[in-house]
Amino acid sequence: MGRDDIAMTATDTYKEAGIRSQAAASEQDATMPPALSIRNVSHSYGTRRALIDVTFDVAPGSFTALLGLNGAGKSTLFSLITRLFGIRAGSIGIFGHDIGRAPGEALRLMGVVFQPRTLDLDLSVMQNLLYHAALHGIGRRDARSRSNEVLGRMGLADRAGSKVRDLSGGQMRRIEIARALLHRPRLLLLDEATVGLDVKARADILSHVRQLVTDQGIGVLWATHLFDEIIPSDNLVILHQGRVLARGQVARVLDEAATPDVNAAFMRLTGVQSGSLAS
Amino acid sequence: MSATTLGQARRGFSLAEYTTCLTGIVWREALRFLHQRERFVAALVRPLVWLFIFAAGFRQVLGVSIIPPYETYVLYEVFIAPGLMAMIQMFNGMQSSLSMVYDREMGNMRTLLVSPLPRWYLLFCKLLAGTAVSLLQVYAFLLIAWFWDITPPTIGYLTVLPALILSGLMLGSLGMLISSGIKQLENFAGVMNFVIFPMFFASSALYPLWRVQEGSPMLYYVCQFNPFTHAVELIRFALYGQVNWTSLIVVSGCTTAFMIGAIYAYDPSRGLARRGPAGGET
Numbered sequence: 001m002g003r004d005d006i007a008m009t010a011t012d013t014y015k016e017a018g019i020r021s022q023a024a025a026s027e028q029d030a031t032m033p034p035a036l037s038i039r040n041v042s043h044s045y046g047t048r049r050a051l052i053d054v055t056f057d058v059a060p061g062s063f064t065a066l067l068g069l070n071g072a073g074k075s076t077l078f079s080l081i082t083r084l085f086g087i088r089a090g091s092i093g094i095f096g097h098d099i100g101r102a103p104g105e106a107l108r109l110m111g112v113v114f115q116p117r118t119l120d121l122d123l124s125v126m127q128n129l130l131y132h133a134a135l136h137g138i139g140r141r142d143a144r145s146r147s148n149e150v151l152g153r154m155g156l157a158d159r160a161g162s163k164v165r166d167l168s169g170g171q172m173r174r175i176e177i178a179r180a181l182l183h184r185p186r187l188l189l190l191d192e193a194t195v196g197l198d199v200k201a202r203a204d205i206l207s208h209v210r211q212l213v214t215d216q217g218i219g220v221l222w223a224t225h226l227f228d229e230i231i232p233s234d235n236l237v238i239l240h241q242g243r244v245l246a247r248g249q250v251a252r253v254l255d256e257a258a259t260p261d262v263n264a265a266f267m268r269l270t271g272v273q274s275g276s277l278a279s
Numbered sequence: 280m281s282a283t284t285l286g287q288a289r290r291g292f293s294l295a296e297y298t299t300c301l302t303g304i305v306w307r308e309a310l311r312f313l314h315q316r317e318r319f320v321a322a323l324v325r326p327l328v329w330l331f332i333f334a335a336g337f338r339q340v341l342g343v344s345i346i347p348p349y350e351t352y353v354l355y356e357v358f359i360a361p362g363l364m365a366m367i368q369m370f371n372g373m374q375s376s377l378s379m380v381y382d383r384e385m386g387n388m389r390t391l392l393v394s395p396l397p398r399w400y401l402l403f404c405k406l407l408a409g410t411a412v413s414l415l416q417v418y419a420f421l422l423i424a425w426f427w428d429i430t431p432p433t434i435g436y437l438t439v440l441p442a443l444i445l446s447g448l449m450l451g452s453l454g455m456l457i458s459s460g461i462k463q464l465e466n467f468a469g470v471m472n473f474v475i476f477p478m479f480f481a482s483s484a485l486y487p488l489w490r491v492q493e494g495s496p497m498l499y500y501v502c503q504f505n506p507f508t509h510a511v512e513l514i515r516f517a518l519y520g521q522v523n524w525t526s527l528i529v530v531s532g533c534t535t536a537f538m539i540g541a542i543y544a545y546d547p548s549r550g551l552a553r554r555g556p557a558g559g560e561t
Contacts, residue, residue, distance in 0.1 A: 082393045105290060107395035118386035120307070122314040127307075134303020135394035135401075137296025 035219030170201025362484025
């Protein structure tokens with residue numbers, strides 16, 4: 001089998017998987033608004049433009065990878081979606097609730113894992129979870145049972161009493177994901193959740209999150225700069241220097257870029273050389 | 280099937296949810312405080328140095344006549360104790376507010392601000408939690424001061440509580456307002472020089488205002504318009520079971536104004552954007 005044949009086969013696999021996921025997404029589209037809808041969003045820090053006219057959707061029960069280098073604007077976008085920053089241009093909706101006009105409803109449906117660690121290192125895992133539950137108005141007893149439930153799901157049931165400081169990086173991330181699930185959101189945002197983790201911890205976390213999509217129908221926006229975290233059935237948004245260069249099923253993006261894989265598509269669309277990609 | 284399964288969120292929040300949120304935030308702040316013993320010791324050392332060294336040195340220099348709420352001549356240590364209590368609250372308020380605006384607590388502020396409850400309420404809870412920590416510091420100071428012959432009436436320990444809550448909120452929200460409003464003021468030394476020291480010295484914390492008036496009518500005028508003076512007087516009177524109505528009105532008014540201003544001016548993008556692209560924060 002020649003080099004071109006291999007490329008052809010890879011593209012076909014992407015396309016097939018893309019068609020399957022498109023069908024699944026359109027079934028849900030008919031019944032509800034997008035889990036996340038971003039429309040013409042722009043944002044600047046002084047004169048520096050961090051986001052320029054960004055538009056894309058995350059369908060309910062789908063996994064959307066937001067691919068971009070460090071500094072592409074991913075974290076700014078996360079700050080806008082979570083209303084940390086005020087939206088100056090454009091609009092963002094979560095299941096039809098505008099984050100600017102109805103932040104309470106929108107944030108209730110959203111779980112977030114930020115890029116920097118946001119756990120209290122000196123407190124125990126359970127104390128961290130109970131604090132988060134309180135921020136969502138969930139009473140103590142309910143919070144405890146939910147905490148045990150999410151810890152069990154993330155395979156950390158035995159670490160409830162441990163101090164966060166004593167956990168590994170991968171365990172901390174899983175705790176943060178467990179915490180983001182406590183209030184049972186329908187949309188989960190993860191900003192570079194695997195940065196700084198070893199290969200096994202990365203794979204574990206990614207498979208946990210993918211399982212949430214298939215088992216519970218949670219919509220996921222997964223910001224990353226690592227190509228190998230993207231699989232053919234994903235939706236893909238390529239963000240570069242604040243602009244969306246491509247969006248849609250992986251197969252469609254590859255088609256439009258006329259490339260066999262995400263890596264090549266990214267390089268063709270952005271003009272970035274592989275040597276300059278940080279991992 | 281729950282409401283959120285369909286992507287529909289419930290509107291509004293119940294009183295129980297508001298209360299749970301408040302207790303959760305105060306509980307976390309108290310837990311963190313218990314883990315930071317150095318912070319506790321540092322917060323106590325400052326006023327105790329003033330009490331043990333400064334006041335001991337000045338007791339012979341400064342005579343304090345009988346002025347309300349005192350019914351007899353009091354030692355200088357007794358006179359400055361309320362000022363030192365307010366000083367504890369001012370340092371605590373400024374420190375915790377600065378960390379809310381700048382990087383140190385940004386991780387925690389992110390977690391806090393993605394709560395679905397209204398942002399003004401979350402910031403109010405955070406200020407209240409900071410005040411609760413300052414109460415622990417003030418009561419620890421009062422305990423040590425008791426062995427130093429600063430013995431207000433027993434009921435005073437209770438009646439001073441509402442005064443301390445109010446003054447703590449005022450100083451915390453002032454700290455937040457200042458931190459949000461001044462772009463370059465990111466280190467604590469700047470706040471010390473331009474806010475804490477002027478407010479502390481141009482107040483009735485260290486000397487009675489009639490003494491100030493004798494020395495400088497201009498400074499007396501400044502002291503009277505300093506909200507910190509009224510925080511000190513509110514605490515001083517409350518510690519002796521009395522209400523200084525003027526101070527109560529001024530402190531209540533300032534608390535409301537500072538809090539509204541602080542909540543309006545609070546902008547998390549300042550703390551986050553500062554890190555810039557190098558920190559991966561774009």
